[in-house]
Amino acid sequence: MKLIDALAVARRPVAENASLLRAFLACGFTPLHLETFLVAALSDRSPMERVEVATGLFGDLAGNIERISAEDHDVLVAIIEWQDLDARLGIRSLGGWRAEELPDIVKSAERMMGRLEKAIVSAADLLPTYISLPTLALPPLFATPSQQTSSYELQLRLCVNRFAAALATHPRIRITSTQRLDEMSPLATRFDIQSELSAGFPYHLAHASAMAELLAALIRDSGPKKGLITDLDDTLWSGILGENGVDGISWHLDQQTHVHGLYQQFLASLASAGVLTAVASKNDPALVERAFEREDLLIRKKSLYPIDAHWGPKSESVRRIVKTWNIAADAVIFIDDSPMELAEVKAAFPEMECLLFPKSAPQAFWQLLRRLRDLFGKSIVSEEDSIRLQSIRAAASLPDSSNGDSTSLDSFLQEARASVVFTFGKQKDDRRAFELINKTNQFNLNGKRLNEASWATYLDDPTSFLMTASYEDKYGPLGKIAVLLGHLQGTAATIDYWVMSCRAFSRRIEQQSLSWLFEKFHLRELHFDYQQTDRNKPIYDFLSGIAGTPLTGDIRVSMSSFFEKCPPLFHQIKAAVNG
């Protein structure tokens, strides 16, 4: 983005009732155009949001971070450059570059990194924190020629890497990728010495723009896709199964088909991180079954579910798979080597991203892998991620309660040996609960989302409560699948947020949750802040069932009316309190 455009975007009017994002940009230099670019990049990503960026004092990065207050800001963005670690690593100070001073520069930088680490961890306990590590080249202060790395330079870089590796384990700290920035902004064109000398701003505009784009992408992450549907022939493997046979398909270096092996390895990696992976293939199902018995496949059959092989249109398979997964089509990527198949699926699911598998173009294949990593990338792989596919498989064996056959569901649930763990407490670092509130669409009381700041504020309210539910039955664990946030007012409670993963449907966990709430807090009435959204019909159906009336904004359900309508519940209940 050019500066002139960034200024225009930063001044673009937003609605008066727009939500506000208050970022604190901590840096040791004059923030100048980086501030403008950051406002513009964030505004571009969230046009309905008003963005305010505050800055601190010149030359005091650590102090700026140490002074941050969660009351005034929603996120912290800290930009570290070499001169913040020791002023002699910049050019505005003339502290000396003599050879005998180099060990002291390294020691002093180490000390500053210790101080910064402490300050950043304290800040991250208060609010989400985004860090940019030094992006500029070190000045020519070492005795070595530029083609040789100095041991002092290596010590400095080691120190920065240790510092970053320690911070990256914190759940609320995100560090920008230096590799990605290298691709966006060549190292040799980053430093603007004239601007640094005249205004204390060290970046060329293009570099400042690239940094802002990268930070905005991290701060306003659009959220990962959930599922990937892949073709088989000339995609998951090279060759046509029906023509070449089980032993004729390949994915190895010696057959020049290695990209298919890499693709299998990549899909296995996605599956292990909780991405749903399935197969849509025009093939003989029995032959596909045999192909998946090959021991040298890099992705196991159990990681792919469902495997839908037949001779009908691919869109039919995709429709069945999406229904089995119970997720929206726009959360799914479809991959095939045939442009015709891609077009057919795209016509049936315009909201689905359909990507070509470039079987004969290794460079394009490499770009595909990188694109997929971006589409499915997530900061933390949770326990729930690792059991997602297993629980969907288990759900497929559930009887369909929507056909009104409650007797078969009763007997199924009775046999399921289900247990529910309800957790009461107000742990702000419960990332899974926070994630469920912000990504669940179908069983969602009102579609309202919470940012980190409003989540913390909500939990700080003494009348508020947070209840989570984790579920397990003989088919396996589902992990933490429901979150309920509300306020207590005497013998009534108002439910402000209630979400449940679609994987947990048809197990009567929603009824058990309310039953447990009534019991736990000795309530006589529950109020629900219900609002219709484009996708929350499942909760509408549930609530209209227990309310017994058409739904309006504020739904009230008495204890007696709830238990009158509540079907039999068979779960074993364990309650835990933390926080």
Added chain:
Amino acid sequence: MDNLEHRLVRCFSSVFPSLNEDQIRNASVDSVPDWHSLASVTLISVVQEEFGVQVGLMDLPNLVSFSAVQNYVQHHVAT
């Protein structure tokens, strides 16, 4: 208004959005209260990026009006 002048007006407008075109053409450090040091740095950066010129440190103090910036750009922009 020639193309260079039009582009320069756009640069000024991005930094001083409250000024109309006439005010921009007559703008100077003395006549525009918002033309402080930070605005100067931003304006020169926008102009450098728009016209692909590098304003020298010694020239900066002289660029105190629209016409001064216009003259500078006319003399330094590659034609």
